[in-house]
Amino acid sequence: MHIVVCIKQVPDSAQIRVHPVTNTIMRQGVPAIVNPYDLYALEEALRLKDQYGGRVTVLTMGPPMAEAALRKAISYGADDAVLVTDRVFAGSDTLATSYALASAISQISKDMPVDLVFTGKQTIDGDTAQVGPGVAKRLDMQLLTYVSKVRSLDTENDEIVVERRSEGGVQVLKTSTPCLITVLEGNNEMRFATMANMFRASRYPVKIWNKDEAGIEDVTKTGLKGSPTVVSKVFAPTPRAVKAEIIQCESNEPGDLSVTLLAKMFNKHPKLEKEIAKRAV
Amino acid sequence: MSEETEAKKPAAGKRKLQLDESLLGYKGVWVFVEHERGAIHPVSLELLGEGRKLADMLGVELAGVVMGQPGDTTRSFCHEAFFHGADLCYLVEDPLLTDYRNEPYTKGLTDLVNKYQPEILLLGATTLGRDLAGSVATTLKTGLTADCTELNVDLEARSLLATRPTFGGSLLCTIQTLNYRPQMATVRPRVMAMPERDATRSGRIVEDKLGMVESSIITKVLEFIPDEMQDKPQLPFADIIVSGGRGMKKPENFKLIWDLANVLGAEVGATRPVVQAGWLDLERQVGQSGKTVRPKLYIAAGISGAIQHRVGMDASDVIIAINNDPNAPIFDFAHYGIVGNAMTILPALTEAFKAHLATARKAG
Ligand SMILES: Cc1cc2nc3c(=O)[nH]c(=O)nc-3n(C[C@H](O)[C@H](O)[C@H](O)COP(=O)(O)OP(=O)(O)OC[C@H]3O[C@@H](n4cnc5c(N)ncnc54)[C@H](O)[C@@H]3O)c2cc1C
Ligand SMILES: Nc1ncnc2c1ncn2[C@@H]1O[C@H](COP(=O)(O)O)[C@@H](O)[C@H]1O
Numbered sequence: 202m203h204i205v206v207c208i209k210q211v212p213d214s215a216q217i218r219v220h221p222v223t224n225t226i227m228r229q230g231v232p233a234i235v236n237p238y239d240l241y242a243l244e245e246a247l248r249l250k251d252q253y254g255g256r257v258t259v260l261t262m263g264p265p266m267a268e269a270a271l272r273k274a275i276s277y278g279a280d281d282a283v284l285v286t287d288r289v290f291a292g293s294d295t296l297a298t299s300y301a302l303a304s305a306i307s308q309i310s311k312d313m314p315v316d317l318v319f320t321g322k323q324t325i326d327g328d329t330a331q332v333g334p335g336v337a338k339r340l341d342m343q344l345l346t347y348v349s350k351v352r353s354l355d356t357e358n359d360e361i362v363v364e365r366r367s368e369g370g371v372q373v374l375k376t377s378t379p380c381l382i383t384v385l386e387g388n389n390e391m392r393f394a395t396m397a398n399m400f401r402a403s404r405y406p407v408k409i410w411n412k413d414e415a416g417i418e419d420v421t422k423t424g425l426k427g428s429p430t431v432v433s434k435v436f437a438p439t440p441r442a443v444k445a446e447i448i449q450c451e452s453n454e455p456g457d458l459s460v461t462l463l464a465k466m467f468n469k470h471p472k473l474e475k476e477i478a479k480r481a482v
Numbered sequence: 483m484s485e486e487t488e489a490k491k492p493a494a495g496k497r498k499l500q501l502d503e504s505l506l507g508y509k510g511v512w513v514f515v516e517h518e519r520g521a522i523h524p525v526s527l528e529l530l531g532e533g534r535k536l537a538d539m540l541g542v543e544l545a546g547v548v549m550g551q552p553g554d555t556t557r558s559f560c561h562e563a564f565f566h567g568a569d570l571c572y573l574v575e576d577p578l579l580t581d582y583r584n585e586p587y588t589k590g591l592t593d594l595v596n597k598y599q600p601e602i603l604l605l606g607a608t609t610l611g612r613d614l615a616g617s618v619a620t621t622l623k624t625g626l627t628a629d630c631t632e633l634n635v636d637l638e639a640r641s642l643l644a645t646r647p648t649f650g651g652s653l654l655c656t657i658q659t660l661n662y663r664p665q666m667a668t669v670r671p672r673v674m675a676m677p678e679r680d681a682t683r684s685g686r687i688v689e690d691k692l693g694m695v696e697s698s699i700i701t702k703v704l705e706f707i708p709d710e711m712q713d714k715p716q717l718p719f720a721d722i723i724v725s726g727g728r729g730m731k732k733p734e735n736f737k738l739i740w741d742l743a744n745v746l747g748a749e750v751g752a753t754r755p756v757v758q759a760g761w762l763d764l765e766r767q768v769g770q771s772g773k774t775v776r777p778k779l780y781i782a783a784g785i786s787g788a789i790q791h792r793v794g795m796d797a798s799d800v801i802i803a804i805n806n807d808p809n810a811p812i813f814d815f816a817h818y819g820i821v822g823n824a825m826t827i828l829p830a831l832t833e834a835f836k837a838h839l840a841t842a843r844k845a846g
Contacts, residue, residue: 217652295628299620326649328770329628334584334616343700344584346613362704367582367609369518373705374583429625429662435648435655438789445803445812445819455833462802462818462831463838470800473778476721477835478842480747 202255202356204246204317205306206279207336208239210263210270211326235270238321240277240391242384245351246319247278247392253354255316256280258309262290262301268407276394276402283309287412292425295327299335300422301415306340308416316359318381322347330383337381345374346383354378501640501661508663511537512600514591515546515563515571516610518582519708522559524676524719525606527566529669531677532633533604534567536642539635543569545600549590551580557687564685566677571685572598576692581703582610588617590692595622597690600664602642604633607668619666625659626666631673631793642667651770651790672718672774673797715765717749717773722780725751725768725795729784729805729824733761738828739783745835751775753791769794781831783824787812804828 212231246257258281259274261267271282285305293301306315318340320333330346337344349371350364359379365372366385394402412420421427448462467474513533516523530546537544546563550556552575560571574590591614595603603618605611607629619626627644631654634643641658642665648655659665717723724743726736736750743750750766757767768775770790780798785791787803787810795801796815803816804824813819820827 212649214649214652217649295616295626296620296623325771328647329616329626330612331616331619331626331628334613335620338588338617338620344613344617345701346584346616347609367518367706368516368523370706370708372581372703373707374701375704376701429623429659430627430657431660432655433643433658435653437652438654438792444814445801445816447808447813447819447821455830455837458820458827458830458834459838462820463834466800466802466818467838467842473800474842476778477746478839480721 202249202253202316202354203258203310203313204249204255204319205258205260205309205315206239206243206246206274207302207318207320207332208243208259208261208270208274209236209321209324209327210234210261210267211236211324214325233266233269235273236321236324236326238323238325238384238386240321241386241389242319242321242382243274243277243279244389244391245384246317248389249317249351249354250278253356256313258283260302260305260309261285262293262298262305265409268409271407272402272405275405276399277391278395278398281408282405283408283410285410285415287415287417287423289412289417289420289423292428293423294428294430295329295331295335296429297423297427298332299339300427301417302332303336303339304416304418305410306336308410308414314379316356316378317361318342318379320381320383322383322385333381333383340379340381343376343380345376345380347385348382349385349387351382501663505661505663508599508601510542510545510598510600511540511602512545512547512572512595512604512664513563513568514603514605514611514614515548515559516606516608517548517550517559518610520555522562523606523608523610523671525608525611525669525671527562528671528674528676529604529606530563530566530568532669532674533602534677536602536633536635537569539637540601540640542601545569546571547574547591547594548572549574549579549587551575551577560687561684564683565679565681567683569685571687573687573689574692575689576694578692578694578696578699581706582613583699583701583703584613584617585699585701586692586694587614588621589694591618592621593693594690595664598688601640603664603666605666605668607670611668615666615668622664624662624664624666625657626668627657627659628668630667630669633667633669641665647770647789647793651793670774672776675776675797715749715763717751717766717768717775720749720775721778722746722748723751723768723775723777723795723798724748724781724783725753725785726756726783726824727753727785727791728755729786730756731784731825733759735825736761738825738832742781742828742832742835745832745839746779748779748781749777751780751795753785753788782812782816783828785812786810787815804831
């Protein structure tokens with residue numbers, strides 16, 4: 202069995218700061234990490250491999266430095282890693298990204314047929330949750346999104362049964378492989394890297410593919426050209442015109458707060474008072 | 483609106499704004515009407531309200547798209563769509579559409595789009611909506627902007643201006659789909675306001691066929707396990723929320739939050755660090771990677787007001803913040819601020835509300 206896991210290298214957005222004066226992103230020194238949601242997908246793939254055998258290939262499209270994300274994945278136990286990198290991919294939106302990834306997956310399957318493609322639920326930078334569905338459609342694969350659990354895998358009959366989180370409940374779905382699954386976080390917390398795998402990762406020759414090696418047939422479908430959406434404006438959220446009215450309540454006494462805060466607030470929002478009085482016990 | 487920055491040069495200016503001839507025929511605003519177990523998902527009604535505004539600006543009709551099993555329920559959803567602003571509904575009824583599955587829904591919606599050619603197509607950013615939107619956009623090879631927080635139109639270019647958070651919510655960006663139609667966008671529940679329901683409105687229903695047979699659909703639904711509703715907090719639709727952050731220090735201190743919530747008949751919310759520490763359930767996380775809420779009253783205790791939290795609760799009518807740091811960012815957007823220790827202020831506030839409400843109730 203062969204599983205391809207799509208992972209993306211992203212800036213650690215917890216550490217991104219916006220310059221207070223210019224409102225621009227301060228990227229310097231922000232570390233790059235593997236998109237946290239993709240680690241759940243990788244762990245799920247590694248568990249299936251533990252159970253059913255086979256290979257796990259990690260794939261990313263990005264700048265040359267994204268190789269580090271792939272090495273990290275090897276240290277966790279992935280078998281192979283492919284970096285698709287080329288200037289033509291710059292400025293790709295989800296539609297163009299899914300084209301590049303789908304082409305690369307077709308190339309990968311020439312070495313060993315691909316049974317499952319895993320992606321994370323979403324990225325923390327793009328945050329669209331659209332690349333997975335896009336890749337599935339481009340490869341004409343069955344698509345199972347928001348999968349919380351793989352119940353069973355029948356490698357003889359190419360069948361898989363999964364639990365999918367849907368609105369208001371869990372759908373149990375059966376489908377044929379090859380298929381694409383977007384994996385939810387659950388109890389699939391990433392394992393620790395073993396010494397052996399860390400050693401392997403440091404020496405592993407990551408496959409680095411340009412557009413031709415990735416099987417890109419039509420460059421107009423990649424990068425800025427292949428992206429129907431364009432960013433026309435980037436701006437900082439507006440601060441509210443007025444800042445919070447600071448309530449003085451030195452004593453922290455309930456009686457004090459009644460006067461300073463509640464009377465004032467309910468005077469301004471009489472409907473709110475009625476609403477609360479109606480429902481509160 | 484907000485100030486423009488130089489973070490990224492607008493690319494739109496360089497692109498051709500004139501629509502290709504072949505795309506001029508795309509007219510109208512559509513909202514995909516999502517439903518589950520006999521009820522429309524509220525996000526679809528919120529989108530109809532928003533879609534109505536866009537349609538009026540563009541001078542076109544607003545249509546709802548209803549897909550589902552044959553029967554009265556599906557038809558009643560069309561009427562609900564009219565009550566919330568739609569002029570017409572496209573209706574595809576087929577037993578194959580009983581449960582949501584990607585394949586038949588993608589085909590049904592894609593066929594409708596190709597036949598009737600809308601210029602804008604909006605879906606809820608739910609598990610269903612995201613699954614469907616991504617598939618439909620890729621099949622149609624058009625642009626899709628996910629999780630928008632604001633929608634507008636550039637009338638000159640007849641182009642949708644879809645604004646969404648970027649860089650983990652630190653900034654907002656406006657995205658356009660130029661020269662591809664339809665322009666697709668998803669919006670999370672509770673981001674847009676619910677429009678008034680007007681039961682006197684009506685509209686026309688345009689019916690269409692799915693044209694599929696079960697044997698051609700590869701994925702099968704074996705079972706559906708509904709969530710146990712009673713113990714699941716419904717944060718997005720709560721009218722009052724009391725939330726605690728890392729400033730509450732330890733899980734035991736959340737009792738102070740629950741006490742206040744009980745007095746107010748409120749739901750309890752939290753920031754991400756609190757949820758990650760396991761003090762509260764993931765269902766209670768408010769923010770970018772949690773729920774979007776828009777209660778009438780939001781009380782935030784020991785919460786700094788990081789942008790990722792703010793985007794999830796900014797639309798609350800009244801925000802009260804309790805924080806011992808007078809410079810905490812939450813005071814920049816809360817309406818009322820109390821600077822001090824939450825451990826003493828929360829019990830005092832609980833008592834104050836109790837007393838005040840008792841008097842208010844007596845007064846009638
Ligand atoms: C991709 C991404 C997604 C995210 N999504 C979310 C999300 O959905 N929701 C979310 O909430 N966060 C999210 N975050 C995290 C977010 O960036 C902040 O880290 C988080 O909101 C901070 O939580 P906090 O306010 O509880 O903690 P802190 O920032 O640590 O703030 C604690 C506050 O408590 C105050 N305090 C301390 N002691 C007291 C006291 N005794 N009395 C009163 N006040 C006190 C402090 O002054 C401080 O302001 C996300 C981050 C990333 C990178
Ligand atoms: N450049 C990329 N390279 C590899 N995988 C990606 C890339 N972008 C997105 N993905 C995958 O698609 C998922 C959804 O991404 P997004 O649509 O950006 O939220 C991610 O969790 C990844 O698994």
